[in-house]
Amino acid sequence: MGFQQFKSPSLPVPPEVYEQSYMSSLINNLQYFFGIIDSRAPMTLDAVAPSVLQLPVGALTLSNGANNNIGIPSKSFVRITGPSGAFNITGITKPALGSATNNPDGTLLILYNSTAQAMTITNDSASSTAANRIYTNTGSDVATTGRGTTIFIYSVTDARWLLVAAAV
Secondary structure, eight states: OEEEEEOOOOOOOOOSSOOHHHHHHHHHHHTTTEEEEOSSSBOOGGGOOTTOOOOOEEEEEOOSEEEOSEEOOSOSEEEEEOOSSOEEEOBEEOBOTTSSOBSOTTOEEEEEEOSSSOEEEOTTOTTSOGGGBEEOSSSSOEEESSSEEEEEEEETTTTEEEEEEEEO
């Protein structure tokens, strides 16, 4: 984010006694002082909606059975398709944007199983690289019975994905 342009504000003339109407007018005119732009989308002060979080969405096709060290697209919400039978996930690798480093600290990941097949999140499986493994919140495997959502966050301290929640 950076300053797109600098504009000279047209500020109201200060009164002898400051009143609420002057302060409101001053604040409204200051929003035009700077044009703020994100590298991907223009943004103005009026366009900020802090009550809405929008995550980038991606898709991933998995296969029946074990899915080890699955490569997640650089997205925070990933829709899983593909399996025609039960499947499990033993580890996750997610590249950092603009970096070769995998699994950046604090990375949030939501996996949505859009299939009718059972998805099992395998706890600390040796089938995946240590830094790609998952610690479930129960200490044992967690399964969805068909459509379901799992939420993870990566902890560099633990060198694991931590399962935060599962809607089964």
